[in-house]
Amino acid sequence: MTPPKLEVRNISKTYRRGGNALTVLENLSLSVPELEFLVLLGPSGCGKSTLLRIIDGIESCDEGQIILDGQDVTGQTGHGRGMVFQSFELFPWRTTLENVAFGLEVGGMGKNERLEAARECVDLVGLSGFENAYPHELSGGMQQRVGIARALAIKPSILLMDEPYGALDVQTRDLLQDELLNIWEREKKTVIFVTHSIEEALYLADRIILMSPRPGRIDRIIEVPFARPRRDEIKTTPDFLALRREIWHSLKQGAEV
Incomplete structure (x- = not known):
């Protein structure tokens, strides 16, 4: 049996401020196969983004482990994980090419090599010709492509x-969903994607994890039955x-419990 790409083992997280405690995740476990497109879906405050940040290593958990490619990476950044944020998180003083190359620069890659690698990724997301543009010169959709x-x-x-497309208009969002699926199919990546949109989840995912209201647990796992490649027309089918x-x-019943 092929081992999973990622294992989330018994993750719990409580925030404490003053004398107050807020548990956002409780004993959550999850296994993600290689090359799966997994979507986390649930009500606001159920811990979707917190779970993603714990997987990335930029936030700690109180209990549990994150196992990636068989190695315990709990609390560690790097180690083969790339994060795309809703708010773009671009450096305004850097060009498109320089923003894309930032992680490679931090990793110590030489200038010529990192700029060449960044240029390939700029081409991949359809931004050729905008290598020297600054974030304020780009639309929201273009900024997210940079991310x-x-x-x-x-x-x-x-x-x-x-929630990479949460701040974008519907037309741009639909366009970027198709571009993301094309990139995913071409680049062969395992993806974990957080959204509040049921339609977006169904369009993108192999599986959907429905999370309960806080404290976040897995309420239900849905295998999405629609064949790939998917096109926009599927959204109107019975x-x-x-x-x-x-x-x-x-989701409504879970919120009412």
Whole structure:
């Protein structure tokens, strides 16, 4: 049996401020196969983004382990993980190429080599011709492409995406969903993607993890039945709409418990 790409083992997380304690994740375990596109879906405050940040190593957990490619990487940054944030997180004083090359620069790669690697990723996300543009000269969708290119430049074995399209208009969001699926199919990456959108989850995912209200636990796992490659027309089919309604009712019932 092929070992999983990622194992999340019994993760718990409580925030403490003053005399107050807020548990956002409780004894959560999850196994992610190689090359899967996994989507985390759930109500606001259920710990989706916190879980992603713990997997990335930029936030600690109180209990549990993160196992990537068979190695315990709990609390460690790097180690084959690339993060794409909702808020773009670009350096305004850096050009597109320089922003994409940032992780490689931090990793000690030489200037010529890192700029060449960054240029390949800029081409991959469709930003050729904008290498020397600054973030304020780019649209929101273009800035998010820079964020994706920056994450891909370090050649991660797993790509973590925290509501990357949440701040974008519907048309741009739909376009970038298709671009992401094309990149995922071409680059052969394992992806964990956080969203509040049921439609987005169904369109992108192999599996959807429905999370309970805080403290976050896995409420249900849904195997998405739609064949790939997927096109926008699938969003209006009876099967797609029926599954969307079913997921909506599951989330609503969970929120009412």
